[in-house]
Amino acid sequence: MRNPLSDKVVNIKPSGIRKFFDIVSEMKDAISLGVGEPDFDTPWHIRDEGIFSLEQGRTFYTSNAGLKELKVEICRYLKRRIGAEYDYNKETLVTVGGSEAIDIALRAMINPGEEVIIPQPSYVSYEPCAVLADAVPVVINLKAENEFRLTAEELREAITEKTKVLILPFPNNPTGAIMERKDLEAIAEVIREKDIFVISDEIYSELSYKGDHVSIVNIPGMQERTILINGFSKAYAMTGWRLGYACGPEAIIEQMTKIHQFAIMCAPTTSQYAAVEALRNGDDDVAMMRESYDQRRRFLLHAFKEMGLPCFEPYGAFYVFPCIKEFGMTSEEFATRFLEEEKVAVVPGTAFGDSGEGFLRISYAYSLDNLREAIGRLAKFVSRLKQEKN
Amino acid sequence: MREKILQIVEKNSRIDLKELAIILGVEEADIVMEMQKMEEEGIICGYHTLINWEKTSVDKVNALIEVRVTPQRGQGFDNIAERIYKYPEVTAVYLMSGGYDLLVFLEGKSLKEVSSFVSDKLSTLETVLSTATHFILKKYKDHGTVLSKKRVDEREIFTP
Numbered sequence: 001m002r003n004p005l006s007d008k009v010v011n012i013k014p015s016g017i018r019k020f021f022d023i024v025s026e027m028k029d030a031i032s033l034g035v036g037e038p039d040f041d042t043p044w045h046i047r048d049e050g051i052f053s054l055e056q057g058r059t060f061y062t063s064n065a066g067l068k069e070l071k072v073e074i075c076r077y078l079k080r081r082i083g084a085e086y087d088y089n090k091e092t093l094v095t096v097g098g099s100e101a102i103d104i105a106l107r108a109m110i111n112p113g114e115e116v117i118i119p120q121p122s123y124v125s126y127e128p129c130a131v132l133a134d135a136v137p138v139v140i141n142l143k144a145e146n147e148f149r150l151t152a153e154e155l156r157e158a159i160t161e162k163t164k165v166l167i168l169p170f171p172n173n174p175t176g177a178i179m180e181r182k183d184l185e186a187i188a189e190v191i192r193e194k195d196i197f198v199i200s201d202e203i204y205s206e207l208s209y210k211g212d213h214v215s216i217v218n219i220p221g222m223q224e225r226t227i228l229i230n231g232f233s234k235a236y237a238m239t240g241w242r243l244g245y246a247c248g249p250e251a252i253i254e255q256m257t258k259i260h261q262f263a264i265m266c267a268p269t270t271s272q273y274a275a276v277e278a279l280r281n282g283d284d285d286v287a288m289m290r291e292s293y294d295q296r297r298r299f300l301l302h303a304f305k306e307m308g309l310p311c312f313e314p315y316g317a318f319y320v321f322p323c324i325k326e327f328g329m330t331s332e333e334f335a336t337r338f339l340e341e342e343k344v345a346v347v348p349g350t351a352f353g354d355s356g357e358g359f360l361r362i363s364y365a366y367s368l369d370n371l372r373e374a375i376g377r378l379a380k381f382v383s384r385l386k387q388e389k390n
Numbered sequence: 391m392r393e394k395i396l397q398i399v400e401k402n403s404r405i406d407l408k409e410l411a412i413i414l415g416v417e418e419a420d421i422v423m424e425m426q427k428m429e430e431e432g433i434i435c436g437y438h439t440l441i442n443w444e445k446t447s448v449d450k451v452n453a454l455i456e457v458r459v460t461p462q463r464g465q466g467f468d469n470i471a472e473r474i475y476k477y478p479e480v481t482a483v484y485l486m487s488g489g490y491d492l493l494v495f496l497e498g499k500s501l502k503e504v505s506s507f508v509s510d511k512l513s514t515l516e517t518v519l520s521t522a523t524h525f526i527l528k529k530y531k532d533h534g535t536v537l538s539k540k541r542v543d544e545r546e547i548f549t550p
Contacts, residue, residue: 015549025547035545124549291394295413302412368413 012128015351020335024345032345033374036173038237038318039365040292042274043285046236050274058269064261065253066094066245067272073279074245082205082215084223090250093257094267098203098231098244099125100260105199105227105246106133106165108255114164119150120353121321122169123201136162141355144323147312148177152186159190165197168216171204174352174361175321176297176314181214188219198226203244206235206286209294210315224249227256232271234317235286236278241271293318296364296371307379308386318365321349325358327385335360341384342377391416395424396433401534403437442529442537451498452526455508456490458519467491470517479507490522501525 024030041047065071071088078084086092095101102125106116112134118126119140130137140158142148155166166187170179179187191198198216205213217223231244246256260266278285300320304311311322324334331348339345347363349356364371394414398405407425411418428434443450459470467485474494475483482495494512498504508523529537 018549021547021549032547035547037545039543039545295398298415299409299413368409 008131012131015124020332020339020347020351021345024339027339027343030339030343030345031370031374031377033362033364033366033371034345034347035363035365036319037239037365038234038289039367040237040289042236042238042241043278043282045281046238046274046278046285049277050241050270053270053273058273060269062094062266062269062272064266065092065257066267067269067276070094070272070276070279071245073276074247077279078228078247082213082218084215084217084228084247086247087250091247091253093246093253093260094272095231095244095246095260096264096267097233097242098201098229100264101227101229101231101244101246101256102126102167102199102201103129103132104256104259104263105229105248105252106130106135107259108252109165109197109199109227110135111164113162115160115162117155117158117163117166117196119154119167119169121148121172121174121349121356121359122167122352123173124352126167126169130167135164138163139353139355141353142175142177143355144312144359147314148172148175148321149179149183150187151183152190155187155190156194159194159196163194163196165199166191168198168200170200170202171208171213171316173204173317174319174347174349174356175359176317176319177321178208178210178314178316179214179216180210181218184214184216184219184222188216188222191225192221196225198222199229200226201229203229203231204234204317205230207290207293207318208316209290209297213316227252232275232278235289236275236282237289238271238274238278241268241274243267243271243275293364296366296368299368299371300362300364300375303375303379307382309378309382318363320362320364321356321359322362323359327389331357331360338378338381342381344374344377344381391420392424392428392433395421396428399425399434399437440533440535444529444537449499451501451504452529453496453498453504454524454526455494455496455512456486456522456524457492457494457512458490458521459492459515459517460519461491462517470515473515474512477507477511479503 024032071092074092075086075088078086106129110133114135115138116130116135117138117140119142127137138158140154142150200216202215217226217228227246227248229246232238232241301313304322309322311320314320331350335346335348347361349359349361398410407421408418411421461467462469471483471492474480479496479498480494481497484493486493496504496507508521512518513521
């Protein structure tokens with residue numbers, strides 16, 4: 001029999017952290033700080049609206065690009081929160097999570113061999129999605145001394161004749177880094193000069209702890225060359241509803257909609273009705289969750305300081321990214337030993353790119369009680385390692 | 391800061407004040423001072439514990455009593471409310487809008503105890519016109535806390 005598989009797909013490495021978490025799931029009384037989704041339930045009024053839509057028999061497809069009602073609310077939200085204007089009809093597409101939007105944005109924009117710049121450490125899907133879109137991924141290794149922000153110099157150095165798209169993943173998973181207005185202004189200059197495009201993954205935008213999130217589309221001349229991606233998973237604790245969206249220039253959204261309609265048809269109808277409620281009446285829920293995350297963030301940073309574990313202050317998402325280089329172990333060795341000896345799972349920074357070596361991703365999408373217990377174990381482990389060293 | 395402190399201690403009055411200071415990003419001394427002030431000002435009125443007595447061997451009966459009264463000249467409802475809330479078995483008294491005036495929460499050891507309170511003490515008060523007693527059969531949620539179910543983390547492991 002012939003080989004039934006595509007070389008392109010076979011050659012994509014499976015995600016490195018899967019193996020690690022299989023161990024966790026089999027280990028009794030292990031606690032995890034590894035999960036990348038909110039610990040809150042979707043607020044009840046949002047769930048209730050989803051249930052109501054089912055009771056009303058709204059069980060059909062919606063139009064391909066999404067419910068008109070929802071697209072209108074998305075545009076109102078973007079106007080309200082980041083001051084950007086989009087046409088709900090031509091510049092907005094409702095997708096199955098932000099992740100689908102990333103995939104189809106790349107597929108809509110890339111010709112074979114064109115380069116996509118991916119700053120790392122970052123979400124693990126960008127690189128495989130770029131490869132599947134026949135792009136050549138070009139990685140920028142972000143630096144701890146820049147608090148894992150992307151600098152204009154780093155960007156300029158990575159751009160070649162073939163560069164088409166920059167993926168801009170801020171607030172960042174796994175580092176928690178953000179880009180402030182001045183940082184965005186600096187890279188925008190390079191982006192305009194080199195005439196490249198941006199896919200801005202702003203799924204964590206509502207989880208910003210140093211003033212309001214600033215989007216790249218707020219920088220002059222950037223909205224016309226940016227696909228803005230956001231969604232409901234992180235802001236409204238709606239991961240399982242699988243709902244996101246992309247906004248951008250009509251020409252790109254039109255082609256993305258083409259892929260979306262042939263591959264997906266439309267995003268889940270129930271989720272779309274629930275999302276309308278989220279955007280209309282969910283601001284207080286978002287504020288409440290943001291405040292909770294912020295409290296946990298302060299708790300962790302304080303705990304790291306006490307145990308002498310260096311960590312820059314992250315202002316976004318729900319991750320902290322402490323440095324463990326002083327112990328002379330790789331991230332994976334550290335995480336494995338920590339799991340075996342103290343039964344706490346954290347994710348090695350290398351799962352998110354080579355530049356994550358020497359760091360750990362610790363999620364604070366856990367209750368303070370859980371964090372207190374887990375961090376107690378981390379303090380014990382760290383002090384043991386420090387003794388071993390001496 | 392007050393509002394944030396209150397939001398947290400309302401749910402967890404046992405929180406360590408040092409930790410409270412850390413998560414709010416302020417000094418512990420400031421928290422201690424604010425808490426003291428709010429106690430003095432009568433904003434923080436107590437640090438009670440939410441107990442599900444149904445799970446213990448202690449027998450308790452809880453009832454809500456709707457009370458219609460004649461307000462007194464110059465006193466309104468305050469006087470009569472005070473006469474009612476002074477009974478230790480009364481756990482709460484609210485002045486209500488609508489079809490009745492006072493809502494009285496009562497806790498007793500038995501049905502008999504509650505009913506004799508209503509017939510002997512409450513309805514015999516001069517200003518009380520009528521009472522309607524409702525016994526609580528089961529508490530599902532109290533003070534914002536669901537009593538019956540314990541929350542478990544059902545998030546599945548996924549990549550990334």
